[in-house]
Amino acid sequence: MIFFAPFRDRGKRRKSITMEIIKSPAELLKRKVEILEKMKSKEKALVRVHMGTSGLASGAKEIYEFFRLELEKRNIDTSVISTGDMGYCFAEPTIEVTRPGEAPVVFGYVDKLKADVIIEKYIKNGEYVNGVLPANYRTI
Secondary structure, three states: OOEEEEEEOOEEEEEEEEEEEEOHHHHHHHHHHHHHHHHHHOOOOEEEEEEEOOHHHOOHHHHHHHHHHHHHOOOOEEEEEEEOOOOOOOOOOOEEOOOOOOOOEEEEEOOOHHHHHHHHHHHHOOOOOOOOOOOOOOOO
């Protein structure tokens, strides 16, 4: 069965989208697997710059801008996002880097020089650099 849902596009015209109705948990699981496979095929590295109050006070905004500009300048396909505080206030600014298919790695005391080393060695080549903090959390 197909469900049609009309919606407005900037108030000018109506469009319809089709949505399949999922009838069983098995269909839902199948759809989940399909979506996850699509996501993994497009997977790229992710840099999370932690910008809680202590991070901002320690210069996380500058680190965020540095990563965003440098990764774009070097044509490295990586997403850079800002997040809240992680609880590593003693080591701010902190960043978390997740390479495709690998567990996230958290770096502390990141300045522009260290950010440059992280880009060149860890993000590009997968080589660990000094400043890795032990993970005391689990991602969802």
